[in-house]
Amino acid sequence: MWFRFISLDCGLPLNEQSPYTESRTGLPYSSDSSFIQTGKIGRIQRNLQGDYLKPLTTVRYFPDGIRNCYNITVKQRTNYLIRARAVYGNYDGQNLQPRFDLYIGPNYWVTIDIGEYVNGTWEEIIHTPRSNILNLCLVKIDTTTPFISSIEIRPLPNNSYITTAGSLKMFSRYYLSSSKFPLRYPEDVYDRVWFAYTEKAWKHISTSLAVNTSNLFRLPQDALKTAAIPGNASAPLIDFEYPTSANDKVYIYLHFAEVEALRANETREFDISLNGEPIEYSYTPLYLQSQVLRTPSPVICPSKECIITLSKTSKSTHPPLLNAVEGFAVADFRQAETDDNDVVAIRKIKAAYGLSMISWQGDPCVPRAFLWDGLNCSDTDASIPPKITSLNLSSRGLTGVIEDGIQNLAHLEKLDLSNNSLTGEIPEFLANIKSLLIINLSKNNLSNSIPQALRNREKEGLKLIVDGEITCLSCVPKKKFPLMVVALVASAVVLVIVVVLVFIFVFRKKKTTCHVEGTTTTPSAVTPRAKFTPTSASETSIDTKERRFSHKEVMEMTNNFERALGEGGFGVVYHGYLNGSQQVAVKVLSESSSQGYKHFKAEVELLLRVHHINLVNLVGYCDERDHLALIYEYMSNGDLKDHLSGKHGASVLSWSTRLRIAVDAALGLEYLHIGCQPSMVHRDVKSTNILLSEQLEGKIADFGLSRSFQLGDESHVSTVVAGTPGYLDPEYYRTGRLAETSDVYSFGIVLLEIITNQRVIDQHRDKSHIMDWTAFMLNRGDITRIMDPKLKGEYNSRSVWRAIELAMLCANPSSEKRPSMSQVVNELKECLASENSVKSKSQDTNSHSSFEMSMSFDAKAVPRAR
Secondary structure, eight states: OOOGOOEEEETOTTTOSSEEEOTOOOOOOEGGGGGGSOOEEEEEEEEGGGGSSSSGEEEEEEOOOEEEEEEOOOOTOOEEEEEEEEOOOOTSSSSOOOOEEEETTEEEEEEEEEGOOOOOEEEEEEEEEESSSSEEEEESSSSOEEESSEEEEEEEESSSOOOOSSEEEEEEEEEEOSOOOOOOTTTTOOOOOBBEOOOTTTTEEEEEEEOOOOOOOOOOOOSSEEEEEEETTTTTTEEOOOOOOOOOOEEEEEEOOOOOOOTTTTBBEEEEETTTTTEEEEEOBBBTOOOEEEEESEEEEEGEEEEEEEEEEEEBBOOOOOOOEEEEEEEEEOOOOOOOHHHHHHHHHHHHHHHOOOOSSSSSSGGGGGGOOOOOEEEESTTTOOOEEEOOOTOOEESSOOOOOGGOOOOOOOOEEOOOOOEEOGGGGGOOOTTEEEOOOOOSSEEOOOOOHHHHHTTTTTEESSSSOOOOOGGOOOOOOOOOHHHHHHHHHHHHHHHHHHHHHHOOOOOOOOOOOOOEEEEEGOOSOEEEEEEHHHHHHOOTTTTBBBHHHHHHTTTTTOEEEEEEEEEEEEEEEEEETTTEEEEEEEETTTSHHHHHHHHHHTTTTTOTTBBOOOEEEEEEETEEEEEEEEEEEOOOHHHHHHHGGGOOOOOOHHHHHHHHHHHHHHHIIIIIISEEESOOOGGGGGGTTOOOEEOOOOOOEEEEEEEESOOOOOOOOOSOTTSSSSHHHHHHHHEEHHHHHHHHHHHHHEEEEEEEOOOSSSSSSSSHHHHHHTTTTTTTTSOOOGGTTOOOOOOOOOOOHHHHHTTSSSSSGGGOOOHHHHHHHHHHHHHTTOOOOOOOOSSSOOSOOOOSSSSTTTOOOO
């Protein structure tokens, strides 16, 4: 049996005798290095190493990322005992008390809390994997670092430990004896761990003869050769078992074997009940024969106390006996794992391109909080395996050909492989993915031919984005034309070009719109563009006369500029009423304004054509001689910076509200970047330019510095550097090359403000810039010192860690390493979903399964107090 065991010594270096034979059990243990690609290795404190068996003297710990997963090959639909052990042993010299979660696949298993078990703890579950891959994941839930000492996986008979629901989390396993020695392999062929236990009110009877253990459970001989009976022969035998939560659904397994040879006129017969509910009437154990009884269905034990009562019947001449007992709580793993074919395909793609993103561990799609970066999935029903619907590997440094494993993602709707170094042919198999709606292959080194099958799919609505107009030039036969014909054709072409240029100059209109009145284009419905060149605004007057107000009308709506709301670089902003009822904010250009007519004109022309719920709506403008004004919708809750600082007595924004505002702002920027044609870059994203409505909806404002990019040969434009110190993209500042990633950087700084409520630049800090300060604090591993103290710890640390990691990624000094705004939106939505869906879990991990200092199963190892 042992040769089918999986025994991993976590953190054992490969060059340090792997595998080796563990001294207590004689089982071979191997390094975990080939089962996980992340984590670091450590060793418990030297003076403690003699107290533990070898598998528990090393650890693998995970300072990076939120979820880190082991990837273990098992046999599908086989019953397994899975045991995870964690001995801290002050391996890091910090004397901490780590807390973290364990997941099996996409489902939460248990919380490990070393603070309650300073000498180490272990958790065990009986689980049947649905696939041939078992993902065992450690998930960070606070500032401490997850770690693990050993993983042990043992196959069990499929028809043992059968339940009507869920997997079984073990909370007790005892054989009733006065012995001081626990039992394990080789005594137990399945390597279950049995602790000896007795009560003062009990007596023990035993036999020296062997017990027949040929049933499926195959208990150790020493667990069955001794039994407990009540000290008072006429009294019932009562045993107490303690699940970890009062809400646990519990199964109790009772193991019996008669160890006394009864005479013909003697009987041992008893009734069995759990919390007063009968399990079995008139039960008689068989002589030297192992038998098992269990609760027919899961029960709930009030006050975390399961009372097992064995009562002698009236005809019995002997008291009841019990040899061993096991207690399990149901782990209701409801979330289905991602579709097997999709998992195989995405792992093949990962291997082919050597992708090493830290988020690409465990289940690709679920839980949503740990969705792999660049993926979207359909997972509306937890009972249905999710399918991968979107794969975005843009700017991932991919080389080689387009991986054929992509065709096995049968439900893929969007595929983005742009901005890589892929070579070879555009494969015809892409046309076979019937669900595909968008393929972006731009900015690669692919060949110049598009398969006809893909051309046919384009006619059916597939959007194929490539570099320029790709045609099969070799298919067009070359012909020679007389010189005169060539000259005439050339002259005609020149004439046409001149006429067109004149027409454009005289009748020029704006050809690029993001909005048609009455409709709004969302980014998801817009095909991303691969290449851009700038368009410049002239100093001529604004073309359109729509929504234009006179200076007199501006005076009337502001009641002669009666109420000022604030002041910025443009000028003073006044409160006003349009038509006597609609509240508006009127921004009036002052004579000393540093922005001037050019910025005024740019903002008007942009806002007259862009419409999105997360962009401040331009109601109108005034352009009358020396009087310039912009009339906006009124945002009653001011700007984000004021709310974070508590200015004007604003209430503290909760963490979930902050995340929602961040999502709103990100959606506004995403719309500018990919929902507008040409694409827009805001250039001045900061917390004072995010305004809040009465319902605290976030909207992007102040577009005076914005710039457009049209289709062309560059993904950036060189401009005079503009923006706000602290928020300004250092790469843009250094090179003058403006791109959408410049907004991403600024947004990352805003996100750090939202998280920390720190000033962006503060010369009184050791690290004056907020990014440097956050990085410094992160190295100390304490998010409580990073988070805004006004939140008073009222946040889900998991969503906080994701938000911090996202902010630091956005504010990366290298633009190539920053995510797109679409990726930012998806990640923030997941953070918000994670925050809103947090379920209160019982932190009472008063576990059955704490090995004491020895861990060597000698006389020092005792069960927990019962």
